[in-house]
Amino acid sequence: MKTRPEFSRGRLPQEKFIQQAACVCTLALVAMSLGCRGETARQLLKRYENPFAEKRRQFKNIAQMLPPPGSLKGATAANLSPKPVYDAKSKSYNTEIVMYDELLDPDVESHGNDRLDLRLSGDLMDGILWTGPKNPMSESVLDESAGDLEQTLKKALGFRYLVVLRPADFVAPVAVDESTYKPGMADIEGFIVDMQSNRVVGSFRFTAQSASKVEYSYKPDQSRESQLEGFAYSSLYTEARVKAGHLLEQTTGGQFVLDR
Numbered sequence: 001m002k003t004r005p006e007f008s009r010g011r012l013p014q015e016k017f018i019q020q021a022a023c024v025c026t027l028a029l030v031a032m033s034l035g036c037r038g039e040t041a042r043q044l045l046k047r048y049e050n051p052f053a054e055k056r057r058q059f060k061n062i063a064q065m066l067p068p069p070g071s072l073k074g075a076t077a078a079n080l081s082p083k084p085v086y087d088a089k090s091k092s093y094n095t096e097i098v099m100y101d102e103l104l105d106p107d108v109e110s111h112g113n114d115r116l117d118l119r120l121s122g123d124l125m126d127g128i129l130w131t132g133p134k135n136p137m138s139e140s141v142l143d144e145s146a147g148d149l150e151q152t153l154k155k156a157l158g159f160r161y162l163v164v165l166r167p168a169d170f171v172a173p174v175a176v177d178e179s180t181y182k183p184g185m186a187d188i189e190g191f192i193v194d195m196q197s198n199r200v201v202g203s204f205r206f207t208a209q210s211a212s213k214v215e216y217s218y219k220p221d222q223s224r225e226s227q228l229e230g231f232a233y234s235s236l237y238t239e240a241r242v243k244a245g246h247l248l249e250q251t252t253g254g255q256f257v258l259d260r
Helices: 014-037 041-047 049-065 100-104 123-130 149-157 224-252
Strands: 085-087 095-099 161-171 185-194 199-209 255-257
Touching: 041 049, 041 149, 049 100, 049 123, 049 149, 049 161, 085 095, 095 100, 095 123, 100 161, 123 149, 185 224, 199 224, 224 255
Parallel strands: 085 255, 095 161
Antiparallel strands: 161 185, 185 199
16 A cells, blocks of 8 residues: 655645745736736726716817907906916916817817917816827827826816916917018917806906017928027917916916926
8 A cells, every 4th residue: 555645734745836836926927917017098098088078078168158259358356265276397286278279179289380379288188188089199108007197187187277268369470581570479368267167267368479589490401480480489478378377376366387
């Protein structure tokens, strides 16, 4: 009769122990790999399509309730609680800033200097774009792990205020030759909207102009006139951003730091 080998309690033969340990390590590595990867950005954005589609609809409704272009006179102060915050340096926000035409079409694009864009839209507009029909994200990014993207999306959906900047008049700078141009100008109406109540709670109006003279750089394959116009346009929206920030703080008592 064959006898069964004796082993101490809780111990396995060395060969079997090594095999099981290797199996456990393999499973652990697979689990870690899946855990690190988690949900992809594509999958996450798919889950958030409906709430951001609702924001698109809300934006269009806000556009329709604003007074006619050019009708705004002076400034109307807003007594708000909580106070609006848009701090690009500390990345602290409860407010989004958009151009009026982005309310009607968040996917609108600029072609040269054909439209005024102060380039202030942030996480809320990004979420609308990323979950929309013209998502600008590359395929490779969409297939990467979502990481902490969901936190950004949730916070953006909770923004309390929306600032709408609408050009009542806009004239883009136009180059005459390689060194001179006709200056541009913008007459801008600003509206502060409480997105919780869908009400305009404050407004202001101001004008901005491009610098009378700018220095510009260019590459051999670039048009000097186009570069001159681009730098002149940049000086216009830079002045507009400074004025908008001051007026927003005066009108709302909030915190607005528009540049990083």
